[in-house]
Amino acid sequence: MRPITEIIVHCTATRPDWWAKKPLKSQINEVRRWHVQDRGWSDIGYHYLIGRDGGMDVGRPIEKVGAHVKGHNTGTIGISLFGGAGASADDNFADHFTDEQSGALQSLILHLQKEYGPGLKMSGHNEYAAKGCPGFRVGPWWNSVQTEKPSGIIQPTNIIATIITAIMRALGVKK
Numbered sequence: 692m693r694p695i696t697e698i699i700v701h702c703t704a705t706r707p708d709w710w711a712k713k714p715l716k717s718q719i720n721e722v723r724r725w726h727v728q729d730r731g732w733s734d735i736g737y738h739y740l741i742g743r744d745g746g747m748d749v750g751r752p753i754e755k756v757g758a759h760v761k762g763h764n765t766g767t768i769g770i771s772l773f774g775g776a777g778a779s780a781d782d783n784f785a786d787h788f789t790d791e792q793s794g795a796l797q798s799l800i801l802h803l804q805k806e807y808g809p810g811l812k813m814s815g816h817n818e819y820a821a822k823g824c825p826g827f828r829v830g831p832w833w834n835s836v837q838t839e840k841p842s843g844i845i846q847p848t849n850i851i852a853t854i855i856t857a858i859m860r861a862l863g864v865k866k
């Protein structure tokens with residue numbers, strides 16, 4: 692396996708309802724056709740693609756160097772989200788993509804971190820080219836979803852701390 696140091700996120704720049712009734716496989720094959728026939732590449736440029744419903748599939752085999760960012764294909768994994776037509780670099784994730792896509796991208800990143808190490812760098816195409824792609828800032832997005840997560844879940848340690856505080860208060864013990 693080639694060494695992996697970075698994940699670079701993209702979008703397909705398609706409209707939200709593009710090929711909506713077709714399965715993800717067909718959508719991926721259409722992107723493959725653009726890359727192979729129109730650009731003359733050996734295969735689709737991205738390693739993973741994420742559909743509007745959060746479905747995910749493989750594009751180019753991960754052990755092969757991709758074709759997704761000029762000068763940054765060696766050592767990187769390219770992930771592309773379906774959607775993002777007309778996106779600008781500083782838009783919000785939710786302006787162009789679904790909650791299901793957010794969940795799928797997070798699980799895929801966590802999986803890849805497990806596989807290749809937690810130190811994987813995370814970037815968007817817009818950091819390497821004057822492009823909107825993928826339509827949000829990947830670093831800040833990742834930080835926000837990582838900090839958001841615990842707030843929705845009640846932490847057991849917090850419950851215990853609350854109970855102890857309540858008991859101490861009831862007993863008149865000063866903390």
Ligand SMILES: [Zn+2]
Pocket residue numbers: 700701702759816824825
């Ligand atoms: Zn891109």
